Amino acid sequence: MTLLQQSNWHGLIAAYLFLGGLGGGVMALGALADLFWQANDAQADRRPALFAGLAGMVALGVGSLILVLDLVQPLAAIFALSNFHSWITWGILFISLYFVAGILYVFPYLRKQRVAGPAQRVAGIAAGILGLLVSVYTGFLLSSSTGIPFWNTPALPLLFLVSGVSTGAALLMLHLITLKSSPFAAHTLHLLERVDLGLVAFELLILFAFINMASAGNAGIKAGAQYLLGSVGFTVGVALLGLLLPAILEAISIRKKQVSLTVAASVFVLIGGALLRIYVLQAGYFALPWLQ
């Protein structure tokens, strides 16, 4: 049995998968906190929403630009949206609508408006939902690859959604700790840290279940699992430093409220999220049928 490692999708696609998950996640959490965790009045603090919206759109914008530049024939992208069996078609749709809703939601805050009108609230909720869809789409993009057994599983959309939202929480927390005298920022930081602890724990469980299943699967998916378990970058970089350590730091920080622990946890979550995409792409092993 000869197994080959896929070489079609690597560095740039990994960067996109990370930025897409991050941009989707931070928008979803920013809108959630802004619209549901504080009163909609003149005292509302809109800085976290502004940061989440703008950072999310920058991340997803850069990620999408990378994807377009990686195309063999970028001009033919005008024909996309013609096959609704294709996850890329859905991805382009989600990303486009994300920017429409995101701009409608964030733009009034840029003009120092404090109270969000009904239309703006709807746009904010839509931007948050579209953020989640973009994040989960990054997983569906890979899991629709029928030729790559390690990707072609239902675990990836779930894993990338949870990881995307977690990296979004990490980025938003790094912003919130800079807003020293804002009660809303302190409250949101407190809640987000708990949310992220749950997400990281869930992500560890998904990863464990996925690799546990893959280790007993067919040759291609098994090779992917073995590659990950044999890579220090994955076992130490993703599992230990990117997930387990932040979970411990967050658990301590929730009790002791130490900003330095939150900063460290958030940075590790972001690095772990980026490494996760790189390693999942590299775990794409397959066997050509005539070599079986």
Place this chain on the structure above:
Amino acid sequence: MAELTKRYGMVIDLTTCLGCQACSAACSLQNETPYFAGKFRTNVEDIEEGTFPNTTRTFFPHLCMHCEDAPCARVCPTGATYQNADGVVMIDYAKCMGCTACIDACPYGARYVYSKDDVKKAKEVFGPANQHMVPHVDKCNFCYEDRTSQGMQPACASTCPGDARIFGDLNDPNSQVAQLVSSGKAKPLGAQFGTKPKVYYIG
């Protein structure tokens, strides 16, 4: 779905393949593909197995399997990859944006990037007005436009000295391919993928 009038398919007889690669050469010239970059729509693998003195050598020709449920067409966002009325999985080069999702979708490794560099080089090798004026993801199309839709055999089949490639209409019960398939002599490769390939193998 309308009844398909034809359903083109191929049977490859592994017992008569000589490994001469005439099929690859004929295909490259017929379809003006980037052989100069080591990329082929069809190729013959030379598989050696075992240790001396118990060794075997197999020549294994492969090409696009023209799957009924083609995963490459399913993931294609622009509709550049599609199945035509005769069951052939085709590519509209002008519509392909080259996202390469089809490469990872195909379990048969049938697809490759006809890159910008390949297009440039093809102009020198095949002339300034060849079949590949824009970069795209390429694969076999059973020589549909220039040969099989005109009643001819694909270039690989007509050039094969061992007659290892038999091309025909699987919907025509009198055709050799249909009879080899219905008799159970010819079997699909990688049936476990569930894509219903229309290329079958004997031996």
